[in-house]
Amino acid sequence: MNRIPRQVIFLAIPALLFLLPWWVLVYTTTSGAACWALSALFVLGYIGLPAAMFTGHGPKQSDTAALIGDTGLGVMWVLFTWSAIGAVARTVLILAGVDDPARSRIVTLGVLVISAALVAWGIYEARRIPRVLTVDVTIPKLAPGLDGLRVVVVTDTHYAATDRLRWSERVVEVVNAQKPDIACHAGDLADGSVVKRRAQVDPLGKVEATLGRFYITGNHEYFGDAPGWIEHMAGLGWQPLHNQHEILTRDGDRLVMAGIDDPTGVALTGHGPNLPAALSGADPELPVILLAHQPKQITDAVEHGVALQISGHTHGGQIWPFRYLVLLDQPVVAGLSRHGATQLYTSRGTGFWGPQLRVFAPSEITVLVLRSPELAGTAA
Secondary structure, X not given: OOXXXXXXXXXXXXXXXXXXXXXXXHHOOOOHHHHHHHHHHHXXXXXXXXXXXXXXXXXXXXXXXXXXXXXXXHHHHHHHHHHHHHHHHHHHHHHOXXXXXXXXXXXXXXXXXXXXXXXXXXXXXXXXXXXXXXXEEEOOOOOHHHOOEXXXXXXXXOEOOOOOHHXXXXXXXXXXXXXXXXEEEOOOOEOOOHHHHHHHHHHHHHOOOOOEEEEOOOXXXXXXXXXXXXXXXXXXXXXEOOOEEEEEEEOOEEEEEEEOOOHHHHHOOOOOOOHHHHHOOOOOOOOEEEEOOOHHHHHHHHHOOOOEEEXXXXXXXXXXXXXXXXXXXXOOOOEEEEEOOEEEEEOOOOOOOOOXXXXXXXXEEEEEEEEOHHHHOOOO
16 A cells, blocks of 8 residues: 555545445436436546545645535445445345336435435534443452542544534533543544634633543644644643653552553654653552553553553544444454453544544543442452
């Protein structure tokens, strides 16, 4: 893939997204003037989508173009997916002896109705206030004084072209209603500069947590202004964990709260994940809770005896069936998993990236309730 020019990939992906729906919905279904007119519409879409994506996310950073391009990308992914399923259904109908034009009409109607319904539902799911998901996690070596500690996680808010100021304020209200002891933002805070996105981010300054608020960088900060966002979050009262840790104490018992940079940060001097540095000076007998944006960073966490890693990045796939492509790069898409002695919680994310759709991958605000093995009656 590294040997293929980026321009070729940039044009080949939308070509694939448009070609299959064109074949299923136009070529096999229409003829004459209707076929030519609809084909011209698909060609215009194929030209317009890359143009809008480049204008929106390239040097010009046009929010209007980004909204058009991102929405178009999401719609075409849904249409592509169900056109593929429609092609299979078409083969089944052929084997069942169903002739045209009934066969093509059944497939076309099914693909269009299902795609339209999923797009409408996906937009609703993406823009709604996330549901609260509560998960108990038993942590080896967690002292009784820390039992019941509530860690509230938001991640992948991706404040961007869509103005979500009111959404951001509502998310903060929901987070505070969970009465967090610890609040975490596990990266991918915003897309764009601090100047363009700070209004949407600033409500996070009202999050309340008795033991602290902690933030790490995700890969998207490094596509923009990671140092600027680190400084801005610090100004809002959040503690950036830039390859470092803090010792948290309650009722005389302690744990280590650590955070590392996203791997994308290696392109920036002084950034990039460094878990040994993050844990330097920490008591090895204390349990470590680690913020690491990508689930695949679990490899280092296991090697360094981390008790629990908290990640985001995957969005749970965001638009089905993209989750299966995510698994080519990440070990887990969502939920609590165990990797040797280390547990990993992967959030589906609080916001969305790009297409404002979530299909079979609902957003979440996560409450991780830490449990002491002593009180749970299990061995550490």
